[in-house]
Amino acid sequence: MDELSNKVAIVTGSTKGIGKSIAEVFSQKGANVVVTSRNLSLAKEIVKNLNSYDTDPIAIKTDVTIDDDISNLIQTTKDHYGKIDILINNAGYPLTSEYWDSSFTDIGLEGYKNVIDADLLGSIRCCKAVIPIMKKANSGNIINISSTPAIAGHDKGAPYTVAKAGLLGLTKHLALEYGKYNIRTNCLALGNIKSSATFEHFDSKTQQKLANETSLKRWGDTNDVANTCSLIVSDNFSFVNGQTIVIDGGNVLL
Ligand SMILES: NC(=O)c1ccc[n+]([C@@H]2O[C@H](COP(=O)([O-])OP(=O)(O)OC[C@H]3O[C@@H](n4cnc5c(N)ncnc54)[C@H](OP(=O)(O)O)[C@@H]3O)[C@@H](O)[C@H]2O)c1
Numbered sequence: 576m577d578e579l580s581n582k583v584a585i586v587t588g589s590t591k592g593i594g595k596s597i598a599e600v601f602s603q604k605g606a607n608v609v610v611t612s613r614n615l616s617l618a619k620e621i622v623k624n625l626n627s628y629d630t631d632p633i634a635i636k637t638d639v640t641i642d643d644d645i646s647n648l649i650q651t652t653k654d655h656y657g658k659i660d661i662l663i664n665n666a667g668y669p670l671t672s673e674y675w676d677s678s679f680t681d682i683g684l685e686g687y688k689n690v691i692d693a694d695l696l697g698s699i700r701c702c703k704a705v706i707p708i709m710k711k712a713n714s715g716n717i718i719n720i721s722s723t724p725a726i727a728g729h730d731k732g733a734p735y736t737v738a739k740a741g742l743l744g745l746t747k748h749l750a751l752e753y754g755k756y757n758i759r760t761n762c763l764a765l766g767n768i769k770s771s772a773t774f775e776h777f778d779s780k781t782q783q784k785l786a787n788e789t790s791l792k793r794w795g796d797t798n799d800v801a802n803t804c805s806l807i808v809s810d811n812f813s814f815v816n817g818q819t820i821v822i823d824g825g826n827v828l829l
Pocket residue numbers: 587588589590591592593594611612613614617637638639640665666667668669670693694720721722723764765766767768769770771772773
């Protein structure tokens with residue numbers, strides 16, 4: 576039997592990059608994936624591609640900054656499958672120069688609010704909606720997608736660092752409060768993963784420089800993240816809770 580057979584997994588922001596790979600790998604392993612995006616037709620396209628697996632994926636339009644969208648996401652998923660086993664909080668504010676390449680003082684408060692609203696509050700909204708269902712089932716898995724600056728700090732992208740650091744705290748809190756309901760919450764702190772959002776943001780010299788910063792001397796592949804996610808939510812990781820796992824090719828070492 577496939578590792579994630581019949582599991583129901585919501586992956587926020589699964590039309591591109593890392594979220595799309597998670598949706599694919601989970602489907603390969605037998606999970607029924609809920610593909611979400613602010614763009615429904617794009618989400619439906621992804622679902623069409625997932626239909627080659629013997630699973631039952633669905634697409635739901637979701638902006639994680641909108642409360643009603645989250646309510647609809649959770650209710651529709653529950654109505655369709657009768658349960659929710661896995662939540663991957665992957666959706667993140669786009670990597671814009673405006674917030675990434677500007678200094679802390681030059682970014683207006685609105686910039687901080689925008690990134691925190693998507694990356695941190697978006698994850699909190701999804702967790703608040705899904706936990707009562709997982710609690711009732713006495714079973715669940717949540718993964719929050721964070722970033723290495725949340726651990727090591729960085730001299731750029733302050734809104735991202737602040738929002739992603741909040742996810743580390745959220746992970747620890749949920750693990751400690753809901754572990755007794757067999758809900759495991761873990762976090763991934765990602766280094767440079769080759770999605771179009773990041774890789775293409777940099778010129779080739781910077782791409783190479785960033786690769787050289789890692790002990791493995793390369794960018795991560797989106798599947799590197801997706802494969803780790805599928806392991807963490809599997810029973811092989813059943814005693815791991817509240818941890819942040821760094822996936823960065825060996826740069827930030829704990
Ligand atoms: N790639 C890296 O090197 C790296 C490093 C560290 C952390 N991360 C984190 O990993 C996650 C995925 O990154 P990625 O590189 O794959 O980015 P990406 O290619 O830009 O994908 C981001 C996804 O998030 C969705 N999204 C954005 N804002 C949203 C919102 N308000 N509501 C719902 N969905 C929203 C997008 O979907 P739509 O536009 O279709 O709505 C898209 O599917 C992010 O949380 C990012 O911060 C990435």
